[in-house]
Amino acid sequence: MTTAPAEAPESEPLQSDAVHSDADVAEYCRSVSAFAEHRLGGEDGAGQQDFRRRWALTGRQGVLGASVPAQYGGGGLGARATAAVMEAFGHGCRDTGFAFSCAAHLFACLMPIVHFGSAEQKRRWLPALCSGERIAAHAVTEPGAGSDALHLATRAERRGGHYVLSGSKCFTTNAPVADVLVIQAATRTGGGFFGLSSFVVDADTPGLKVGRPYGKVGLHGSPIADVYLDECAVPAENLLGPEGGGAGVFSLSMRWERTCLFAIYLGAMQRVLDSTVRYAGQREQFGVSIGTFQAVSHRIVDMTLRLRGARLLLHEAARGLDAGEEDEIAPALAKLAVSEAAVQLGLDAVQVRGALGVLDGEAETLLRDALPARIFSGTNEIQRNNVARALGLNTRQAARRG
CATH class of the missing domain: 1.10.540.10 (Acyl-CoA dehydrogenase/oxidase, N-terminal domain)
Known part of the structure; x- marks a missing residue:
């Protein structure tokens, strides 16, 4: 990446009606x-x-x-x-x-x-x-429904020209500052995939309340809180997609998150990898730079390997999104690869720096920010389940065959 002047001016976004080379x-x-x-x-x-x-x-x-x-x-x-x-x-x-x-x-x-x-x-x-x-904020996760997103306790009942929402959400990114929320709720009890519906709700709607922001291990710059819905009346025209189409809305958001959101981590990893290479070249022990020690240089090579491999998988998933593919495997592998690489790269960056790595700085910050990445957008265990299912693996049938 290039270095900008000390007071970099705001630059213009791409002209949105142009074909971008x-x-x-x-x-x-x-x-x-x-x-x-x-x-x-x-x-x-x-x-x-x-x-x-x-x-x-x-x-x-x-x-x-x-x-x-x-x-x-x-x-x-x-x-x-x-x-x-x-x-x-x-x-x-x-x-x-x-x-x-x-x-x-x-x-x-x-x-x-x-x-x-x-x-x-x-x-x-x-x-x-x-x-x-x-x-905007997306409120889907609940205390009793994290990975099991098809069994939400939050209900939406149609009453005339409104849907009335009642329930609670947790771990809602941007909730403390949001003006608009996309909220998932059950419109049909026990309806499974077709029992959920999505609503776009203004944050000042009566009956909607946001809790206090969480303290958390990383991602300190992202305000996250609970959302409480008590007889929150939402106009029927705020239904996003058809009634019963909420699972499709959620699946679409997850495909975009598991692909493009995780590119944020690629950039953070590249920044920390670059600074780790510089540190290893400047820090001297026993009269030579520590980068000349095989234990250090091989660790940095492995950091590079994980980052580049994760980037390739993420861009493969992005190509599938552009092509309109309904592919569960590529986004799940991208999410797995980037999140696991970010945690390990953070650990390695701390280790290369030694005692300096556990002090306040970009290495320990990356590690703390990376830890939640293995949980949000579907835990990494769930991603492995998704890939196994998409590959046609059925543990019960496999057990019977055995």
């Missing part, structure tokens, strides 16, 4: 990285009190709506180009929590509206969400 996208990625490095402040949540100012800047840069069609205020980029932009954003933004919030906003909230929203819903919500004027 690889060179166009690469140049835009360089500008995004420089913007994030010089305009978004320090690392690990240092600027959380300044969240909305940074959010508005990021919207003007075009990041918040990168993959949204141009007619609704977005950049009109495909999944591969969007993944490249997100990697550049993660590289430049040292506050990975803030970058995570931006990506969750785009992929878990805006893209479902793009794919399932009516023309009126798109006109109503997307422009302000792309520009950074408004912030």
Whole structure:
């Protein structure tokens, strides 16, 4: 990535009605990285009190709506180009929590509206969400339904021209700052895949309450909290997609998250890998740089191997998104590879630095920010189950054959 001047000006987003060449996208990625490095402040949540100012800047840069069609205020980029932009954003933004919030906003909230929203819903919500004027959150996880997302306790009952929502959500990214929430609820008890429905809900709707932000091991720059729904009346026109179509909305958001959101981590890993190489070349012990020691150099080679392998799998998944493929395997493998590589790269970066690695700094910050990546967007155990199922593996049939 190129280095920007000390006071990097805001650069213009890509012209959304243009056909973007690889060179166009690469140049835009360089500008995004420089913007994030010089305009978004320090690392690990240092600027959380300044969240909305940074959010508005990021919207003007075009990041918040990168993959949204141009007619609704977005950049009109495909999944591969969007993944490249997100990697550049993660590289430049040292506050990975803030970058995570931006990506969750785009992929878990805006893209479902793009794919399932009516023309009126798109006109109503997307422009302000792309520009950074408004912030979105996706409320799906519940205390009793994390991985088992088809069995939600939150209910939505049709009463005349409204649906009345009651229940609670947890671990909702952006909830403390959100203006709009995409909420999943059960419209048919025991309905399974067709029992869930999705709603776009304004945060100031009576009956909707947000709890206190969580303290957590990493991603400090991302505000996350519980959401409580008590007889929350939502206009029927806020139903996203058909009644009973919520599982499809959720699946779509997960495909985008497991692909493009995780590109944020590729950028953060590249930044920490680069600084680790520099450190190993400068730090001397026994009269030579520690990078000349095989134990150190091989560790850094393995860091590079994991990062590059994860990047290839992520871009394979992005190509599938662009092609409209209904592929469970590629997004799951991308999520697995990136999250596991991020944790291990963080551990390795700490180890190479020795005692300095456990002090406040980018190595230990990456490690803390990477730990949740193995859990959100479906745990890594669930991803392995998804891949096994897609491969046609059936443990019960296998046991009978044995």
